[in-house]
Amino acid sequence: MSQTTNPIFGARRDQAFPTLAEADIDHMRRFGEASFYAAGEHIVTAGAVAPGLIVVLSGRVDITQDGGLGRRETIVTHGPGSFVGELAQLSARPSLVNAQAAEPVEAFVIPSQRLRDLMVQEANLGERIMRALILRRVGLLESATSGPVIIGPVDNSDVLRLQGFLARSGQPHRVLDSDSDPCAKTLVERFDVDPHHLPIVLCPNGRLLLNPGEKDLARCIGLLRPIDADKLYDVAIVGAGPAGLAAAVYAASEGLSTIVLDCRAFGGQAGASSRIENYLGFPTGISGMALMARAYNQAQKFGVEMVIPDEAKLLSAATDGARYTLDVGDGETVRTRTVVIASGARYRRLDVANLAQFEGTCVHYWASPIEARLCQSQEVALVGAGNSAGQAAVYLASHVRKVTLLARGGSLDASMSRYLVERIRAQPNIEVLTGTEVEALDGDEGSLATVRWRNRASGAETTRPIRHLFLFIGADPNTDWLANCNVALDAKGFVRTGSDLGSGHGAMETSRSGVFAIGDVRAGSVKRVAAAVGEGAQVVAALHAYLAQDGSQAVTPERIGRM
Structure with missing residues (x-):
């Protein structure tokens, strides 16, 4: 059994650390290989790829995490019938924790590929294991004591950028304030870092990064791995929002080799929603991040290869057996x-001359716990009148003194769901100003001091001492990368598909055969999470039909039934 003193897991400890019955272990043996570890042997090291999921038959394994300055904190001790691993083992990513044999250990190891096979072939057992892996990751996220360490001033724009990237990527991490945290000051002195070069990031593998880009950080912690240039995929999906992740889950679960690329993080704009309450099957609502994290994990369960963050730059016809290259x-x-x-x-920006000066520190396109902490008990302004704006306003109202919601239109009812309009009206600290637009921002050295807005009808202007401004004013299609790819776009930059191109094109097929468009980027699509997920599922039937017609894929009776 597993023993833990970590209070994070609480009432769900038995689900996070289940003890497997003999019958369960017998079912799992065929997926693994026997292994033995001597007392004191380091089985897994944080920052290195673990051999797989380790099922303990005898002996004990201590799971620890680095507590800073050489300290190690015990999370749990696994005994017979327990297994070592969390979500990193599902896709052979570097471990977030250490595992050491406390005494001689007999076990068997299930590599990542075979672990995914187990999930599919042993559904009931796989469900319990998957739940445990997810809960363990949640525990690591909530404890915030494992993963990379970001060191710098907490309100620094680059600290916020890196912190936001790791949070949106579902990666545990710590932020140490270089101005006040003794441990942070010690690390800065130890590595002889000039304060002007902060932030620095200390990765679990021991590497030190100096104010890295998201891609450099992702490579250091093993999120981003080299692409196999020799592998030929059935489908490459550009974008890991609701549509892209849905397409990935359905394609991979039906046997198509699938790769997903995204230049930011998984989840898209849906991941920014503090709470989605009109998505089918979640009567109490669910945060956009939680919904998208489930989809991301589900895609990995079926073997989807994730390349995030990495940017698609050009789509070209291939001449070496592949149809296309990206x-x-x-x-x-x-x-x-x-x-x-x-x-x-991509998020639409406000047409104010000095906007860039405040982006990243005081102007936000995302309302998460990170931003809520920055503006705790303050007055904030929020621009927008759609559902994302409404969700953000309600979320922020529980953290700040006052939210002033600015809308260009005459009413919220035309663009926002009724339940959100009613909830906003019920919040005593949300003031709605319709027919209003931001005129100017003022501040020094990237620190916002005031926001001035104007009533469009009366011309009256108001200036308020506001240090944080949230923008939810819609989005433009993310299609700049398609400029030289011979994919037809409409006047607004959305991808044209189906009947919009004339006869002979499938509903989601673009002007290039074998290239499809789904979700918000597609001209004429319904801009809703559920609609995007539906299109992601629907496009897989079109992929099967195209591949069968192209002769690249055998058409089995099962696949015909799905078309």
Whole structure:
């Protein structure tokens, strides 16, 4: 059994650390290989890829995490019938924790590929294991004592950038304030870092990064791995929002080799929603991040290869057996038979001259716990009148003194769901100003001091001492990368598909055969999470039909039934 003193797991400890019955272990043996570890042997080291899921038959294994300055904290001790691992083992990513044999251990190890086979072939057992892996990751996220360590001023724009990337990527991490935390000051002195070069990031593998980009950080912690230039995929999906992840889950679960690329993090704009309450099957609501994290884990369960963050730059016809190639960052290439464009949309920026001066520190396009902490008990302004704006306003109202919601239109009812309008009206600290637009931002050295807005009807202007501004004013299609790819776009930059191109094109097929578009990036699509998920599922039937017609894939009776 597993023993833990970590209070994070609480009432769900038995689900996070189940003890397997003999019958369960017998079912799992065929997926693994026997292994033995001597007392004191380091089985897994944080920052290195673990051999797989380790099922303990005899002996004890201590699981620890680094507590800083050489300290190690015990999370749990696994005994017979327990298994060592968390979500990192599902996709052979570097471990977030250490595992050491406390005494001689007899076990068997299930490699990542075989672990995914187990999930599919042993459904009931796989469900229990998957739940445990997810809960263990949640525990690590909540404890915030494992993973990379970001060191710098907590309100620094680059600290916030790196912290936001790791949070959106579902990666445990710590932030140490270099201005006040003794441990942070010790590390800065130890590595002889000039304060002007902060932030620094200390990765679990021991590497020190100096104010890295998201891609450099992702490579250091093992999130981003080199692309196999020799592999030919059935489908390459550009974009890991609701549409892209849905397409990935359905494609991979039906046997198509699938790769997903996204230049930011999984989840897209849906991941920014503090709570989605009109998505089918979640009567109490669910945060966009939680919903998208489930989809991301589900895709990995079926063996989808995730390349995040990495940017698709050019779509070209191939001449070496593949139908298409995708040029991505750092000179890498993806070879694929089909392409699904699910690159979604990018946040629309306010037309104010000095906006860039405050972005990243005081102007936000995301309302998460990170931003809520920054503006705790303050007055904030929020621009927007759609559902995302409404969700953000309600969420922020529980953390700040006052939210002033600014909307260009005459009413919220035309663009926001009724339940959100009613909830906003019920919040005593949300003031709604319709027919209003931001005129100017003022502040010094990237620190916002005031926001001025104007009533469009009366011309009256108001200036308020506001240090944080949230923008939810819609989005433009993320299709700049398609400029030289011969994919037809409409006047607003959305991808044209189906009947919009004339006869002979499938509902989601673009102007290039074998290239499809789904979700927010597709012209005429319904901009809702559920609609994006539906299109992600629907496009897989079109992929099967195209591959069968192209002769790249055998048409089995099972696949015909899905078309």
